[in-house]
Amino acid sequence: MQNIFIVGSKGIPGSYGGYETFVDKLTEYHQDQPEIKYHVACAVDEAEKVGEFTYHNAHCFNVLRKPIGPAQAIFYDTDALKYCVAYIKQHHISNPIVYVLACRIGPFFNKYVKQIHQLGGKVYVNPDGHEWMRAKWPAPVRKYWKISEQLMVKHADLLVCDSKNIEKYIRTSYESYKPQTTFIAYGAETRKSTLTDADPALTDWYRSKGLAPGEYYLVVGRFVPENNYETMIREFMKSHTKKHFALITNVSDKFLEDLKRKTGFDRDPRIKFVGTVYNTELLMKIRENAYGYFHGHEVGGTNPSLLEALGSTRLNLLLDVGFNKEVAEDSALYWNKSDGDLARLIDQADQMLPEEIDRYDQLSTDRIRQAYSWDYICGRYMDLFLNNCSEM
Template identity: 70%
Template structure:
């Protein structure tokens, strides 16, 4: 038993079934390690009651969270770590690792690290992206995020950063704490969709949305200002492309109304808000059959939708920021927020010949296979666990 490394993962909503970045990460990590006898995972799952079940050979423990609004996320992490510590004590688990995803519980980090160390364990943290920069948070919440991040960095035994840019930021901003960091990216599937090009599920979806294969540009992502929907829509309207622009996103009515007023996109029939797609095979097929993919995210680390686009879509047009260039390197085309820049790039993309597009498509898929496949990422985590 002493040879088994127990890893307690706290901070995702849980597995299976949730499709956020952290949830997909935990799902894939436990899937790829389910037959590895060196590791035993214990995964916290947000729930209505406390109980346990097994999934991918991981022990999934449900944590009942009080209904206290925005503070529920903090309470969830605190309760999950408390349950983990109690389990470690009760079962006399040697050298456990408690791995906390995101920096929500900074005020409690010192206390928890002391308790974990007392049990012979380590406290690891994934600092996520610049959560305190996100426009969705009011100022007091942003201040809390920044304060919390500082204390998580200060008290973590190791910070596992999913972006080199985040790692650089942590090392420079918190140099006085001499943070121990390592870089392990987020992962992606590199296979093709199981749906055929003529599968009814896909062709019916296209017909319903008024789209044709290779005749639409695509974006998939959360409907928030820092993902630059306004710039993408405004520039698309400016361009002379005859293709459509399909936006797969969970629409927020107030932000949608604001965009409508600013861009008048409702007057352009090419712009189509097509709702959400939770069927992963269908979403993969939609990406594969897009003419081009837009990525406007400028806050956060390695973004899951960017990896999936580079793995699946032929032509990727990315906002020119460090996070995106780090991942895409020379396998994508980059745009900035200067008026006319993206519109001009769209028209150039329309004029590209098949061999140029294929060269970029092959290069971006290889880039993901080499550095971001789930198999590779789970192997990198194994190295960290057995240190």
């Protein structure tokens, strides 16, 4: 049996971030595989909740997340690694693989890599996206993220990149380290929502938000500057569409006020900030019923919300950057940040014939099914963990 220790997600079940969904799906798809055993670190904020439990046949262990501000995630990861090392020793586990998600603990990383190597194990890292480029971090924090990434790339046995662009960046930026890399993407569903068009959960949501099926463009994502909300809102306001723009996001008051001051979106009744939606089936149905989906992410690897949109929404309008084109290829429409470009594309999309939209819908669904379905992605991880197929 191959033992896999996963560190760096908030844990399973019940969290809805990208890494959390990945770990949930990985353990779900492999729960009946006798050759593999997962051990998953899960974050808790109360000491009395520290303990162990089983979920999807995975051994889950709670790690106390210390209330120490921005450094909280760093110490959560290192405490989880301490637990892994102790557990491997105590249970005499042969050839373990410790898989660390994200590059948060670079200055402390080599210490744990050495300990795991001494126990006959290997350490894999998923480098995520360009955390050090995110505008939300002040300059000293961005510098830390870059140094941390550098040190984790240097000492990892294998970098598992969820984007070919990220893999290329790792190989070229850290060429002197000769990093071992492989590409395995994030996954998505291609099935339809279990909700019907008449389901009260859906109709009540539409009624409360002033929306109707097929009469809105949609965006789902974190409310951060590098997701280009300002550009999307400004361009939507310039367009002639009669449809609404529904933004499903967690709202930061400061960022919202900045946007309001810069764009005046509060004077455009078409633009609706509709809060967050944590009901998975409801969110899937809202995606399916959107006229079109906007994706403005420009920092990071394969973005979960993009995959979900390509799997569910009929027409997708994406920011023209390498990460997005790598995923969607010819199954989407593309825009850039120059003045008027997205506004023109929205007006063009409004005039598209149903059969043309059907063609894009089929192309995007096929793209997800062939290269990004959870069944395919979890199969790739099974090969990696059992056969060490890093070059595939």
